[in-house]
Amino acid sequence: MSSVLVVAGAVFANGKLLIAQRAYPPELAGLWELPGGKVESGETHSDALVRELCEELNVDVSVGEPLSEVVRPREGLELVAIRARIVSGEPRPVEHRALRWVDADDLIALDDAGSVVPNDRAWIPELVADLRVE
Numbered sequence: 001m002s003s004v005l006v007v008a009g010a011v012f013a014n015g016k017l018l019i020a021q022r023a024y025p026p027e028l029a030g031l032w033e034l035p036g037g038k039v040e041s042g043e044t045h046s047d048a049l050v051r052e053l054c055e056e057l058n059v060d061v062s063v064g065e066p067l068s069e070v071v072r073p074r075e076g077l078e079l080v081a082i083r084a085r086i087v088s089g090e091p092r093p094v095e096h097r098a099l100r101w102v103d104a105d106d107l108i109a110l111d112d113a114g115s116v117v118p119n120d121r122a123w124i125p126e127l128v129a130d131l132r133v134e
């Protein structure tokens with residue numbers, strides 16, 4: 001079985017983090033995530049993140065450091081979150097239901113309300129720590 005690698009973008013600007021509300025599948029619709037998607041063969045993590053955020057948000061980003069937590073929800077699936085900043089464009093929800101800029105308290109409240117995609121919850125402590133110093 002080949003392994004699936006997903007990259008997700010932790011996009012920061014003006015002291016806030018950009019999160020996206022999933023439109024599908026039904027069990028995840030309405031929940032918030034870091035936007036991203038599957039790394040295709042031949043791509044680096046960074047290439048894949050730039051492509052995915054262009055497709056999903058219609059922005060160009062510069063890619064920074066990965067978060068330290070790598071998420072392995074099941075055999076054959078690995079998710080890596082990478083910090084990024086917008087270089088050009090105004091983000092819009094091309095594939096998501098909505099986008100939102102959140103601060104640390106907003107993110108904690110969404111998590112407490114059960115509104116974060118389960119796979120992404122492991123990143124919250126590190127994202128909150130980043131937001132506190134943004």
Ligand code: C5P
Binds near residue numbers: 079
């Ligand atoms: O967004 P897309 O459907 O291309 O994502 C590929 C896979 O990665 C899906 O299983 C999705 O649920 C998962 N994913 C995730 N957290 C993210 C982005 C994607 O669990 N932030």
